[in-house]
Amino acid sequence: MLDKVDLKAKLSKADFKKTVDDLDMRIPALQRDARAAGVPVIVVFEGWHAAGVGTVISRLLTMLDPRGYKLHNFEEPDEEALLRPPLWRFWVSLPARGAIAVYDGSWYGDVLTTHPRDHDEVFQRLRVFERQLRDDGAVVVKFWLQISKQEQARRFAKMQKKLALAWRVRKGDWRENQRYDEYAGMVDRMLEATSTDYAPWTVVPSHDERYATARVLETLAGAIETALTDKRPAKKPKLKPMPRRPGPLDTADLSLTIHRADYRRELSRLQKRLLRLERLMYLPRIPVVITYEGWDAGGKGGNIKRLIGGLDHRGIEVIPVAAPEGDEKTHHYLWRFWKHLPKAGHITVFDRTWYGRVLVERLEGFASPAEWKRAYQEINEFEEELTSYGTVLVKFWIHISKEEQLRRFKLREETPYKKWKITDEDWRNRERWDDYYKAVSEMIYRTSTPSAPWTVIEGEQKLYARIKALRTVVAAIESALHAARHGDKRYWR
Amino acid sequence: MLDKVDLKAKLSKADFKKTVDDLDMRIPALQRDARAAGVPVIVVFEGWHAAGVGTVISRLLTMLDPRGYKLHNFEEPDEEALLRPPLWRFWVSLPARGAIAVYDGSWYGDVLTTHPRDHDEVFQRLRVFERQLRDDGAVVVKFWLQISKQEQARRFAKMQKKLALAWRVRKGDWRENQRYDEYAGMVDRMLEATSTDYAPWTVVPSHDERYATARVLETLAGAIETALTDKRPAKKPKLKPMPRRPGPLDTADLSLTIHRADYRRELSRLQKRLLRLERLMYLPRIPVVITYEGWDAGGKGGNIKRLIGGLDHRGIEVIPVAAPEGDEKTHHYLWRFWKHLPKAGHITVFDRTWYGRVLVERLEGFASPAEWKRAYQEINEFEEELTSYGTVLVKFWIHISKEEQLRRFKLREETPYKKWKITDEDWRNRERWDDYYKAVSEMIYRTSTPSAPWTVIEGEQKLYARIKALRTVVAAIESALHAARHGDKRYWR
Numbered sequence: 011m012l013d014k015v016d017l018k019a020k021l022s023k024a025d026f027k028k029t030v031d032d033l034d035m036r037i038p039a040l041q042r043d044a045r046a047a048g049v050p051v052i053v054v055f056e057g058w059h060a061a062g063v064g065t066v067i068s069r070l071l072t073m074l075d076p077r078g079y080k081l082h083n084f085e086e087p088d089e090e091a092l093l094r095p096p097l098w099r100f101w102v103s104l105p106a107r108g109a110i111a112v113y114d115g116s117w118y119g120d121v122l123t124t125h126p127r128d129h130d131e132v133f134q135r136l137r138v139f140e141r142q143l144r145d146d147g148a149v150v151v152k153f154w155l156q157i158s159k160q161e162q163a164r165r166f167a168k169m170q171k172k173l174a175l176a177w178r179v180r181k182g183d184w185r186e187n188q189r190y191d192e193y194a195g196m197v198d199r200m201l202e203a204t205s206t207d208y209a210p211w212t213v214v215p216s217h218d219e220r221y222a223t224a225r226v227l228e229t230l231a232g233a234i235e236t237a238l239t240d241k242r243p244a245k246k247p248k249l250k251p252m253p254r255r256p257g258p259l260d261t262a263d264l265s266l267t268i269h270r271a272d273y274r275r276e277l278s279r280l281q282k283r284l285l286r287l288e289r290l291m292y293l294p295r296i297p298v299v300i301t302y303e304g305w306d307a308g309g310k311g312g313n314i315k316r317l318i319g320g321l322d323h324r325g326i327e328v329i330p331v332a333a334p335e336g337d338e339k340t341h342h343y344l345w346r347f348w349k350h351l352p353k354a355g356h357i358t359v360f361d362r363t364w365y366g367r368v369l370v371e372r373l374e375g376f377a378s379p380a381e382w383k384r385a386y387q388e389i390n391e392f393e394e395e396l397t398s399y400g401t402v403l404v405k406f407w408i409h410i411s412k413e414e415q416l417r418r419f420k421l422r423e424e425t426p427y428k429k430w431k432i433t434d435e436d437w438r439n440r441e442r443w444d445d446y447y448k449a450v451s452e453m454i455y456r457t458s459t460p461s462a463p464w465t466v467i468e469g470e471q472k473l474y475a476r477i478k479a480l481r482t483v484v485a486a487i488e489s490a491l492h493a494a495r496h497g498d499k500r501y502w503r
Numbered sequence: 504m505l506d507k508v509d510l511k512a513k514l515s516k517a518d519f520k521k522t523v524d525d526l527d528m529r530i531p532a533l534q535r536d537a538r539a540a541g542v543p544v545i546v547v548f549e550g551w552h553a554a555g556v557g558t559v560i561s562r563l564l565t566m567l568d569p570r571g572y573k574l575h576n577f578e579e580p581d582e583e584a585l586l587r588p589p590l591w592r593f594w595v596s597l598p599a600r601g602a603i604a605v606y607d608g609s610w611y612g613d614v615l616t617t618h619p620r621d622h623d624e625v626f627q628r629l630r631v632f633e634r635q636l637r638d639d640g641a642v643v644v645k646f647w648l649q650i651s652k653q654e655q656a657r658r659f660a661k662m663q664k665k666l667a668l669a670w671r672v673r674k675g676d677w678r679e680n681q682r683y684d685e686y687a688g689m690v691d692r693m694l695e696a697t698s699t700d701y702a703p704w705t706v707v708p709s710h711d712e713r714y715a716t717a718r719v720l721e722t723l724a725g726a727i728e729t730a731l732t733d734k735r736p737a738k739k740p741k742l743k744p745m746p747r748r749p750g751p752l753d754t755a756d757l758s759l760t761i762h763r764a765d766y767r768r769e770l771s772r773l774q775k776r777l778l779r780l781e782r783l784m785y786l787p788r789i790p791v792v793i794t795y796e797g798w799d800a801g802g803k804g805g806n807i808k809r810l811i812g813g814l815d816h817r818g819i820e821v822i823p824v825a826a827p828e829g830d831e832k833t834h835h836y837l838w839r840f841w842k843h844l845p846k847a848g849h850i851t852v853f854d855r856t857w858y859g860r861v862l863v864e865r866l867e868g869f870a871s872p873a874e875w876k877r878a879y880q881e882i883n884e885f886e887e888e889l890t891s892y893g894t895v896l897v898k899f900w901i902h903i904s905k906e907e908q909l910r911r912f913k914l915r916e917e918t919p920y921k922k923w924k925i926t927d928e929d930w931r932n933r934e935r936w937d938d939y940y941k942a943v944s945e946m947i948y949r950t951s952t953p954s955a956p957w958t959v960i961e962g963e964q965k966l967y968a969r970i971k972a973l974r975t976v977v978a979a980i981e982s983a984l985h986a987a988r989h990g991d992k993r994y995w996r
Contacts, residue, residue, distance in 0.1 A: 076807075
């Protein structure tokens with residue numbers, strides 16, 4: 011893509027003024043329209059050092075209402091970022107619906123500077139990332155500011171002559187210039203591989219500052235306009251039909267129990283073992299995510315309490331998930347889960363999860379059919395980001411019978427200090443038991459993957475359920491520790 | 504305080520069980536009560552290494568509903584924290600009303616590990632910090648877990664014998680043990696200096712794990728109970744009367760103007776100078792905070808646009824401040840401003856500010872008289888935290904006449920692309936011009952301090968106002984750069 015660019019492109023002062031005067035009215039109006047329509051706008055800037063990205067962005071920002079945009083300046087990942095999957099810092103930075111995020115440096119910087127083992131795999135992940143954003147309604151516009159090797163060298167030399175600018179030319183910049191041709195090949199492959207119809211690159215000839223500025227602003231305005239007018243409803247994905255054979259819910263053996271004395275002994279033994287694992291996994295920095303879903307009154311709370319009861323709290327966090335609130339409501343539904351991912355070496359337990367999308371949101375109509383049907387793939391992709399980074403992911407569905415739920419509901423109503431735990435909503439959900447049963451079965455079918463399988467826990471007896479959860483987590487971490495001794499699984503860094 | 508402690512204190516297994524069984528019911532109930540009452544609970548744990556803080560906290564957490572607490576584990580500040588005033592990372596971590604924050608490591612760790620120049624000054628700042636929390640309704644409970652030098656050495660040796668624990672005993676820990684007596688003196692002074700009636704320390708003898716756990720849990724339960732029952736209304740602070748002489752609003756010369764040609768020249772010159780300063784101040788890492796307050800239609804937006812128009816956007820952020828939303832509403836009113844403080848070396852412009860507390864919140868009754876009267880001191884203390892860290896703080900009030908405001912309101916109504924900028928609220932505020940005039944005058948009188956003076960900008964002519972703002976900022980940064988060459992002003996690190 012780089013060689014098709016006419017680097018001699020120029021704009022006269024008069025033409026520039028005319029173009030930009032017009033955009034000075036159009037862009038603020040588009041910002042207001044995008045806000046009204048709830049469309050998030052994502053503008054990515056990449057380019058050679060000294061290509062003038064800063065100047066172009068500064069001009070763009072003077073047109074925007076500061077209440078509606080945020081500028082991100084992504085460079086090398088810091089420690090917080092290095093301890094999470096590579097896309098983490100970008101996900102948590104995403105704009106709310108109706109807001110604009112300008113990226114001066116983006117997820118593409120990591121590709122260019124951190125030398126991943128397998129470029130094609132990374133490109134694929136970035137396409138998935140941007141597709142997910144687009145499917146959520148975002149406009150994604152990407153600019154590569156292009157200058158020649160000679161022009162770059164000229165600009166570096168000029169900057170070095172000025173006191174206030176000299177510190178900005180670093181050794182690495184000159185190295186980049188020397189190896190320009192090599193980098194150019196890499197950039198070219200990156201632009202080719204990640205220019206999609208839902209998130210295209212625009213390569214901007216940037217020898218002339220006026221031309222580059224006008225070209226960027228016009229392209230951006232055009233892209234927002236198109237997105238605002240062309241609001242075709244998202245396609246419903248076609249899902250292959252569910253097989254007719256019995257699923258894991260149907261075959262769960264709810265008669266499984268454990269004797270109280272055995273329970274006490276096993277609980278103590280497993281808690282100690284897990285504490286030891288928690289400490290051992292800290293050094294190879296293995297991140298662990300444990301997710302709990304299950305029927306109301308299935309015993310999630312008590313189960314989690316025993317799971318973490320023996321652990322060092324410094325390494326663990328429990329994230330209770332309720333209906334989205336505030337910022338959570340105005341972002342992609344996966345955004346709030348990305349925010350809570352554990353640091354590598356830590357454990358995060360989600361008490362309810364992203365699977366709400368295909369359970370309560372599906373059944374209560376908070377997600378449209380297109381949205382929840384799409385979610386299976388999105389969730390698989392999300393979990394793949396976690397596991398390929400080396401995360402141990404354990405997913406529990408705590409299963410009880412409809413009769414047992416009734417018994418527990420009644421017990422809660424009769425016990426004064428448990429009464430606050432039972433609400434009208436619980437009774438309403440119970441009426442839809444069969445619908446939930448179907449949705450849960452479909453969820454388990456569509457999101458059980460080799461690296462992120464579901465574990466159905468037979469929860470009719472709480473003691474048995476707690477021991478099974480502990481055993482499953484212990485086994486998963488032990489196997490990851492074993493794997494860690496045989497080489498690092500993380501794909502990116 | 505340390506020598507008054509009986510380190511032999513013990514609890515039998517039976518007594519422990521009795522005590523803790525009771526607390527297992529009481530503490531969850533208190534958590535629910537605190538949530539219902541909207542009281543934030545702040546629990547600080549400090550103590551010698553290996554004193555058993557972890558064990559005690561783990562036991563406490565098993566009693567808490569995870570939806571209502573957050574555990575913080577503060578150790579050495581990371582880069583993000585080092586680039587802000589020392590209290591920044593603690594402020595942004597504070598719990599919402601009704602939530603519990605447990606600090607395993609806190610603001611006291613900085614005192615013990617970073618060797619500030621002047622301990623007494625730091626203690627004073629921490630007292631102020633905790634008083635502000637308490638005045639906002641928080642319960643602050645602090646525990647120091649005490650063990651002897653011999654006991655600590657014994658525990659380290661025991662840990663080193665176990666594979667999963669050995670890595671947790673670091674060299675620094677043994678150094679701490681060798682210098683135990685010296686540290687003990689420092690700790691003692693710290694506890695004495697920061698044990699206040701609104702945030703007392705409890706020194707907990709911790710040779711016996713059961714005793715320590717029970718003592719902490721009981722003390723905490725007692726403190727929350729007391730806070731929930733004893734809800735005396737906060738005292739209204741007594742403010743000294745305003746002097747009768749004319750204030751800076753009365754004496755502002757609104758006839759000041761500048762010719763358009765001079766304006767263009769000065770604007771271009773000052774923008775270039777400011778850009779140069781922005782780059783120069785990056786190396787000594789000077790943080791800059793510029794705040795804008797002013798009459799509706801006073802020209803804040805356009806003024807800010809010109810102030811930042813020539814700058815490198817990488818070093819600047821504009822924070823538009825509207826009525827608090829979401830999390831902002833459930834925290835201390837200063838919390839959201841702490842969140843947005845610039846990194847050292849960067850500039851943050853606040854478009855409206857914390858002064859809303861003594862302007863709109865005062866006049867609309869969103870803050871009680873006790874609250875807004877207290878706010879003058881709180882704001883002075885807040886700004887002192889910024890300036891003593893080395894922050895350049897420039898505060899603008901953009902002043903126009905009542906007649907000029909009317910002219911601008913009408914113009915906005917008549918101009919199609921400006922119409923969205925004028926709302927009913929603007930007209931309502933205008934009716935209260937005299938009340939605002941009084942409140943603004945009082946604000947400027949009570950919060951003009953030597954290190955954070957107000958600048959009243961004569962805004963009748965927008966061009967003049969823009970140049971004056973730019974000049975003021977340029978002068979302030981130049982003077983800070985000059986000072987930076989003569990030694991670092993930061994008080995803590």
